[in-house]
Amino acid sequence: MPPEDSRGATLIPDQRRELLVTLLREHTVLSVQQLTELLDVSHMTVRRDIAALERQGRAVSVPGGVRIAGQLHHEPSLADKSTMDTPAKLAIAELAATFLHDDTTVYLDAGTTCQALIPHLVKRRGMTVVTNDFTAAATLMATPEVEVIHTGGRVEPANRSAVGGLAAATLGQLALDIAFVSTSSWDLRHGVTTPSAAKVEVKRAAMAGTARTVLVGGSAKYGSFGMYRVAELEDFDAIVTDAGLPTTARDALAAKDIDTLVAELPTPPTNSP
Helix, strand or coil: CCHHHCCHHHCCHHHHHHHHHHHHHHHCEEEHHHHHHHHCCCHHHHHHHHHHHHHCCCEEEECCEEEECCECCCCCCHHHHCCCCHHHHHHHHHHHHHHCCCCCEEEECCCHHHHCCHHHHCCCCCCEEEECEHHHHHHHCCCCCCEEEECCCEEEHHHCEEECHHHHHHHHCCCECEEEEECCEEECCCEEEECCHHHHHHHHHHHHCECCEEEECCHHHECCECCEEEECHHHCCEEEEECCCCHHHHHHHHHCCCCEEEECCCCCCCCCC
């Protein structure tokens, strides 16, 4: 195992956990002892990080260690999502915002990555935003210049979003210029998936009613899959992700001619000598 990965002691907990997930994506399974050496932290710290990642559905404990999560059986709550991968989400949003233009109708899917687009969106003129996300709608209502349309539908309290047939029916009545679709799990083999059947028809309705579809998917979610398939990656006009995406995954996407934009992450702070 390369010693240059032993930098966890200089990171805040969220950054260290992201590094732990990156290591798991490379090795699939690691022991607690290996992680203490790679991250240069105590056994107790590693076990706390593993417990936090388990709560988020991103890792699974095994005797003496931890493995990367494969199938996603449930999505983290909005409260958990709001503390996960924040630098990556901000970087993805900044890059995805290059698709925005004045006087367009935009669909924002539910989720914190799409919510990160809001500061960029409100800088534009003549915007109409359609969303199934209650947090996004409430935030945008504070900007009178933006027309807001909420899809309505069955409420999913954990993620403060609307799902199901009613939300999809609203989208079926609208013509969108661009749709930003979020995901909890994606990879080349399974495409975009979700553990929630009620989310599938909403995402598909947004994709069917738009001129252009952009997937905003963090690298930490790559390699996981849910039970219900939303779409193939080839169905998107572009994918915006972050620099944590492994080189092997980038090469595989390029081989399929999938337009993938990679947002650079800010350099983590280091301790002064």
